[in-house]
Amino acid sequence: MPAIRIALPSPLRALLAKGAGSAMVSGFLLVAMLTVVGKIVSFAKDAVVAAKLGTADDLDAFMLVFGFFSFAATVLAGGLPESFVPAYAEWRERRGQRRADRLGVQAAVWHFAALLACGIGLTLVASSLIAWATPGFSPAKQALALRLQTGLLPFLLCFGMAHHLSAWLRAGKSFLLAASAPLLVPLGIVIALLVAGDSVNAWTLVAGTVWGSVAHLLVLIIAHARRLPRSLVWWRCCLRHWEPGLSRVLRNAAPFLLGGVAFGSAAVVDQTMAAWLSAGSVAVLGYSDKLCAVVLAVTAGPAADVLFPHFSELVARRDWTGLRRRLFTSAGLIVGAALPMTLFLCLFAPWIVAIMFERGAFGPQDTQRVAEVLRFAAFQIPFYILGTVAARVAVSLQAARLMLTIAFSALVLNATLNWLLMGPLGIAGIALSTVIVHLISAFATCGVCLAVIRRKEALG
Template sequence: MPAIRATLPAPLRSLLARGAGSAVVSGFVLVAMLTVVGKIVAFAKDAVVAAKLGTADDLDAFMLVFGFFSFTATVLAGGLPESFVPAFAELRERRGRRRAERLGVQCSVWHFGALLLCGIVLVLAAPLVIGWTGHGFSAGKQALAAQLMRALLPFLLCFGLAQHLGAWLRAGKSFLLAASAPMLVPLGIVTALVIAGDQVDAWTLVAGTVWGAVANVAVMLIAIARKLPRSRSWWRCSLRHWEPGLRTVLCNALPFLIGGVAFGSAAVVDQTMAAWLSAGSVAVLSYSDKLCAIVLAVTAGPAADVLFPHFAELAARRDWSGLRKRLFASAGLIVSAALPMTLFLYLFAPWFVSTLFERGAFGPNDTQRVAEVLRFAAFQIPFYILGTVAARVAVSLQAARLMLVISFSALVLNAALNWLLMRHLGVAGIALSTVIVHGICAAATCAVCLAVIRRKEAA
């Protein structure tokens, strides 16, 4: 072991030397373990859904609407929550915990208002939105998707607010609940499927999704409320007198929000263009993405959740050298762990798909279609992880404008490559396009972070 450590770069040796006692390492292990449990629950749900509905029209319509709402909530979570964490860390460092908590309350109110406004607009424009995104759907399928969009509005509100509350908990380094509560959504779907028995359709999935999202946000609200002061004077002050740092959060949120719309639109663009292909293509792409999410769930997700507050603290203390070392060490370790998983997923793609999904309405032909797409999609994993970690550093540095350029460039490149590759490879071409875009974005984000750190060191 000493000989192996001697061959590693200095930042990696430094991180390894801290061992399991490091707050970063122990936090990563905790979040990774909880995420694995959550993914087991989610895949149990997916297996039941696959057995009940296969790649039927009901599932195609639900997947499109669910993906669109998830995208909307995630994009909004890339606005206020992203700009909130660095501001929260700096305010707590300079003004104390109570001032930081007041900022958290006010940001939560603003975030819920933004979710409600977006939800109302989407519900009113449901036929137009579905008509565009579900271009390849039949008239009956489009009508069903529009009805599902209206019914899933509570999911958007609860799921979106839960993402903000999760960012607040992680900013205070409370990783346990933030990582475990989201599994209530798939648990709600599984419960609804069990209750429905053989009478499963898209509305069964809607009911379970809404129940799970309500439970998720309720648990997080209770956890945060227990940490806040209970005096009425503090709450009156928090709701009537705006924290000066809120202006900074709102100003920084807009570039992150626009960047999140551009970068996060890739999933919606992929699903929309998959809907132009043969029937079931949206579901095939969704199943493939879920399998890639197994590796991403135990690497990129925990890394981003645990490292973000540490990056924000280092930036608040102006420790630029420590921030650069933490970036190199974290990215190196996580990507090294992800590469073997990526190769394993590529080599055994048909086995994974058949084991997890091939039963009931999901037959051997469906397994072959999903495995073909998965072989391409698997190679996005190391690039996605590197880009995710680097993006958290960029957010901590508040390099919003530079990230905005990268995000819009990625959106245009993704659509162009989709159009080019899907004509020859079908759904697999969309997966290959995603790999190329993630590779380019990861390299560009790392370059931006290092350039900003060098500039701040020089200043």
């Protein structure tokens, strides 16, 4: 059965094909446009949250706990899904679509088991984790964070599985649903905020997040269910006869998982160290990150989603010259497009923050704090993009061990620079630390990719 494709209206499809000139660029433009729509919905949500809660304790506690669960889900998404996509591309090339789909089902089962184990582990250590991470929180605020961690557990399972199913769709070069379904999470939060009216609190955010992530996962499950065979014989075969490629996926998942721990820990380390500073610091850092994420969402995100399967195919065909050319070309174009937006964020930071967030409980003083951090944080954007594109090439090349070294070095450097810079600069020092770490990591990752490509070319 052919891979599911959601058809675009004919005029839009023709416009994309004419303007892009290639399926890869068309896919990038499509994902970028959908991401912009998602960010509009997300900013509508953020604006309402800022008006209702400002930088209050409820939002501080929610953002810290949400960061823990996002980190856990993202780390696990950097394990099996990352190792699955190159294996899926190779298995489809060698064994056919049905065998590749069977590999996808079996990898999804293992990923769910890993998410469930992670959720149980987080629940068992919740009390100690919150106490360790929030020495600057009051006892009441720590107790609220502990309760929120229990409430957000379903989000971990749904968000993590959605990562895997989206990666599976992108591996088949079906980008539309993978890019549009995440809209349901901020949309769920917006609906919860509207229903709550003037009674918005941290639990309103929990309810919207959980139900939005459930809807996100259900849409992806339905998409895959429509594409896969409905024969009971095929499904029994999936569960009884393991694909040989699965052992490779599981074996390669461990280095990517450890690398995900190191790379993903940066946000958790930043939030945890921000909690040591004055009240509201976690929320201030979060608002700054959201504004940077707008640029990253329409550059690094679509680039990673669209380029990853193309990189994997080039590796499977051993087209090293094409791989190197595509790395340089795509990174150069995307970084060039991001630089004007980076400078705009830096120069007009107070005005941007005021327009986006200054209303209700979010006052001029909050605007000044967020703008100060944003002026530093914006400079991470070009280096983050370069690192993201290069990391996709490294994953396609299965250069997990070298990436692991870079990841843990970056984690240590991030914590060290935070400690050195947050004293004189406060929250802005944490943002500056992030910029330096992304700069060093991006160039190190590019160096690894080029070295691995040269070695494979020498081996023939």
